[in-house]
Amino acid sequence: MAAERLYHADSFLRRFSARVTAVRPAAPARAGEAGWELALDRTAFYPAGGGQPCDTGRLLPAPAGGASLEREVVSVAEDDGGEIWHAVRQPLAPGTPVEGEIAWNRRLDHMQQHSGQHLLSAVFLSELGAPTLSFHLGPATSNIDLAAPPLPEEALERVEIAVNRIVAEDRPVRARVVTRADAEALLQAGTLRKLPERPGAIRLIEIEACDHNACGGTHVRSTGQIGGLWLRGTEKVSRGVRVHFVCGLRAVRAGRADAAVLHQAAEALSVGAAEVAAAIARLKAEAKAADKERRRLREALAQAEASRLVAAAQAGGGTRIVEAACAGYDRDEVRLLAARTAGAAPRMVAILSSGEQPSARVVLARSPDLAFDCGALMQQALAERGLRGGGAADLAQAEVAAGDAAELRAALAARVRAVSA
Numbered sequence: 001m002a003a004e005r006l007y008h009a010d011s012f013l014r015r016f017s018a019r020v021t022a023v024r025p026a027a028p029a030r031a032g033e034a035g036w037e038l039a040l041d042r043t044a045f046y047p048a049g050g051g052q053p054c055d056t057g058r059l060l061p062a063p064a065g066g067a068s069l070e071r072e073v074v075s076v077a078e079d080d081g082g083e084i085w086h087a088v089r090q091p092l093a094p095g096t097p098v099e100g101e102i103a104w105n106r107r108l109d110h111m112q113q114h115s116g117q118h119l120l121s122a123v124f125l126s127e128l129g130a131p132t133l134s135f136h137l138g139p140a141t142s143n144i145d146l147a148a149p150p151l152p153e154e155a156l157e158r159v160e161i162a163v164n165r166i167v168a169e170d171r172p173v174r175a176r177v178v179t180r181a182d183a184e185a186l187l188q189a190g191t192l193r194k195l196p197e198r199p200g201a202i203r204l205i206e207i208e209a210c211d212h213n214a215c216g217g218t219h220v221r222s223t224g225q226i227g228g229l230w231l232r233g234t235e236k237v238s239r240g241v242r243v244h245f246v247c248g249l250r251a252v253r254a255g256r257a258d259a260a261v262l263h264q265a266a267e268a269l270s271v272g273a274a275e276v277a278a279a280i281a282r283l284k285a286e287a288k289a290a291d292k293e294r295r296r297l298r299e300a301l302a303q304a305e306a307s308r309l310v311a312a313a314q315a316g317g318g319t320r321i322v323e324a325a326c327a328g329y330d331r332d333e334v335r336l337l338a339a340r341t342a343g344a345a346p347r348m349v350a351i352l353s354s355g356e357q358p359s360a361r362v363v364l365a366r367s368p369d370l371a372f373d374c375g376a377l378m379q380q381a382l383a384e385r386g387l388r389g390g391g392a393a394d395l396a397q398a399e400v401a402a403g404d405a406a407e408l409r410a411a412l413a414a415r416v417r418a419v420s421a
């Protein structure tokens with residue numbers, strides 16, 4: 001017989017007495033965290049379900065004493081037959097009397113988020129006509145998916161205020177079990193929005209003068225115990241809008257974490273918290289201006305260096321060839337320098353390589369009055385070395401091992417001299 005669910009009658013029950021009714025090796029999927037699973041005749045441990053994660057806690061021998069018999073409950077799950085299995089690392093024999101103890105902070109946190117979700121879903125429906133499609137309670141934040149278009153900030157704030165008013169009113173939250181027929185009557189009357197498909201009695205959770213919901217989870221006793229709700233943000237999902245929220249101590253922790261990040265940012269920027277956004281905007285504008293200035297200087301440097309290279313160029317068959325390794329130039333800079341050098345005088349050819357390791361860029365560029373095809377020459381010179389590459393008629397480039405750059409430059413120079421002769 002499946003365990004009596006003590007959490008249904010009293011979700012604030014933290015300790016309970018029970019007896020082990022069955023033991024079995026854990027299913028392979030769960031064996032990583034615990035080797036065994038125990039069933040009890042009664043339990044206050046909530047198994048995962050309905051968007052709410054499971055409880056954890058301890059099983060102690062009854063009466064308490066003898067720490068060696070203590071069993072940590074690492075997870076709890078319900079099987080298809082409705083039996084609740086408590087995953088433990090060491091088994092206990094059937095018939096063993098135990099005292100169960102729920103990890104209370106975890107449970108209370110789950111009840112706050114879960115009850116907060118009931119309230120939030122009810123207010124989204126009444127304020128904005130937006131029904132909830134699903135609920136997920138994660139380790140840090142919770143979310144609901146709404147069937148709704150993207151929501152303006154003003155609408156979210158309105159919902160948040162309405163929810164927190166009901167929290168402050170400390171309205172009772174009650175659980176009761178009704179027959180299927182009674183539940184269907186409530187559905188007809190519009191008091192209930194939907195019903196689970198499974199047959200049998202229905203457990204209803206009522207937030208006074210606010211919401212009815214068919215739910216098997218654990219809830220607080222009154223809205224005040226939710227402790228407050230904070231809408232953290234929204235994101236668009238395929239079927240509507242995902243709303244992230246936190247309740248109770250989670251909201252305090254989330255606020256504290258956000259404040260720490262903001263404080264760090266403000267300190268790094270040497271401004272007050274309120275000026276962080278403006279300071280970042282200012283830094284971005286400065287970086288943009290600096291980038292523009294850097295481009296201008298790079299261009300000026302390339303022009304000056306090109307003039308120097310042109311002046312030092314060797315003549316060869318009426319064509320002047322500049323062939324050089326440009327230490328201190330990266331691949332983009334060497335490309336710019338080659339283009340500027342080739343464009344600085346008639347019948348100019350630039351064959352330059354960057355100073356990078358482990359691979360360098362070799363660039364071949366010519367002035368517009370020359371007729372040979374840089375891409376074709378580069379392709380031929382590379383093919384000789386078992387490499388592939390090419391480029392345009394007036395500029396071609398290749399990436400080679402830095403140690404091979406000088407040899408490729410020399411080969412390109414020889415080819416340029418041959419076609420210029």
Ligand SMILES: [Zn+2]
Nearest residue numbers: 114205215217
């Ligand atoms: Zn619920």
